Amino acid sequence: MPELPEVETTVRGLARYLEGERIARVTLNRADLRRPFPEGLVQSLTGATVTSLGRRAKYGLIHTDREQTMVFHLGMSGRWRIEPETPDKHDHLVLETGSGHMLALNDARRFGSVDMVFTPGLYQWPAFAALGPEPLGEDLTAQHLAAAFKGRAAPVKPLLLDQRIVAGLGNIYVCEALLRAGIRPDKAAGAISRKAIDRLVPEIKAVLSESIEAGGSTIRDYAQPNGELGYFAANWRVYGREAQPCRHCGTPVQRMVQGGRSTFWCAKCQK
DNA sequence: ATAGTCTCCTGCCGGC
DNA sequence: TGCCGGCAGGAGACTA
Numbered sequence: 510m511p512e513l514p515e516v517e518t519t520v521r522g523l524a525r526y527l528e529g530e531r532i533a534r535v536t537l538n539r540a541d542l543r544r545p546f547p548e549g550l551v552q553s554l555t556g557a558t559v560t561s562l563g564r565r566a567k568y569g570l571i572h573t574d575r576e577q578t579m580v581f582h583l584g585m586s587g588r589w590r591i592e593p594e595t596p597d598k599h600d601h602l603v604l605e606t607g608s609g610h611m612l613a614l615n616d617a618r619r620f621g622s623v624d625m626v627f628t629p630g631l632y633q634w635p636a637f638a639a640l641g642p643e644p645l646g647e648d649l650t651a652q653h654l655a656a657a658f659k660g661r662a663a664p665v666k667p668l669l670l671d672q673r674i675v676a677g678l679g680n681i682y683v684c685e686a687l688l689r690a691g692i693r694p695d696k697a698a699g700a701i702s703r704k705a706i707d708r709l710v711p712e713i714k715a716v717l718s719e720s721i722e723a724g725g726s727t728i729r730d731y732a733q734p735n736g737e738l739g740y741f742a743a744n745w746r747v748y749g750r751e752a753q754p755c756r757h758c759g760t761p762v763q764r765m766v767q768g769g770r771s772t773f774w775c776a777k778c779q780k
Numbered sequence: 781a782t783a784g785t786c787t788c789c790t791g792c793c794g795g796c
Numbered sequence: 797t798g799c800c801g802g803c804a805g806g807a808g809a810c811t812a
Contacts, residue, residue, distance in 0.1 A: 511805060511806085512805060512806090515805075543788070543789095543806095543807085543808090567805095567806080582806080582807090583805085583806090584789095584805085584806055584807085585789090585790095585804065585805050585806055585807095586789085586790075586791085586804085586805080587805095599790085616789095617789075617790050617791065618788085618789045618790050618791080618804090618806095619788080619789055619790080620788070620789070620805095620806060620807080621806090661782080661783095662782080662783080663782075663783060663784090667783090667784090670806085670807090672806090672807080679805055679806070680804090680805060680806085681805065768783090768784070768785080769784090769785070769786080770804095770806095771803085771804085
């Protein structure tokens with residue numbers, strides 16, 4: 510499910526149930542996701558009060574009053590289920606708050622992760638230290654991307670999925686941003702003009718912002734027992750639309766595989 | 781350093 | 797109906 514907008518929407522939804530709340534009970538229903546749950550996770554969280562929530566790239570952050578932050582990643586299939594009416598076999602970690610809310614981290618494929626990190630050193634944590642700039646922040650500039658692309662023979666699309674270059678983009682929004690900027694996904698990154706990069710940066714920010722806004726407007730859905738939080742597929746211009754007309758020019762959308770992952774693009778709009 | 785491939789895991793969908 | 801292959805939002809470990 511989750512790219513940056515989905516994680517952001519998830520965090521905002523969780524905040525309504527967790528911010529200022531004491532965690533009364535933590536239940537682990539298995540020992541691991543992608544990696545084992547951290548040692549002492551239950552003990553670290555139980556009795557702690559959540560001071561605030563946040564997000565870095567595709568990671569959600571649950572800060573506690575013990576200088577410990579629970580860092581979660583949703584992988585491919587992760588989601589939080591709010592007040593689930595019935596347990597699900599993929600509810601791997603369950604939090605119960607002092608005021609009786611129940612929140613279940615559900616992840617069928619278990620590509621996600623949970624870590625507890627010392628809050629004051631959070632951004633020196635190795636996984637975070639390696640991340641590139643937040644795409645919605647001021648650090649993602651055309652200059653930054655131009656420097657990252659310089660001399661690179663690799664196609665631009667897989668490079669934009671590299672979290673060291675931009676932190677938070679995933680397969681869907683990279684496809685969408687490249688379409689909007691009119692850049693071929695298989696163009697060598699180093700061959701992309703500064704002018705095209707100047708178009709790309711605002712389109713990255715726009716597509717992410719629009720998606721967060723759409724998510725925010727349907728945040729009510731998030732609180733439903735099934736915990737579904739969909740992508741806003743109706744707004745996609747190319748992703749998942751092979752052979753359907755490009756929403757800009759009507760030409761059938763193409764699909765190709767790059768690095769083992771599907772890329773959707775328009776041969777007419779993207780040069 | 782860079783580029784490309786493979787893998788983890790489960791669920792779903794389409795074809796036969 | 798049931799089986800099988802292919803595909804899926806991510807990312808890290810490999811290899812050349």
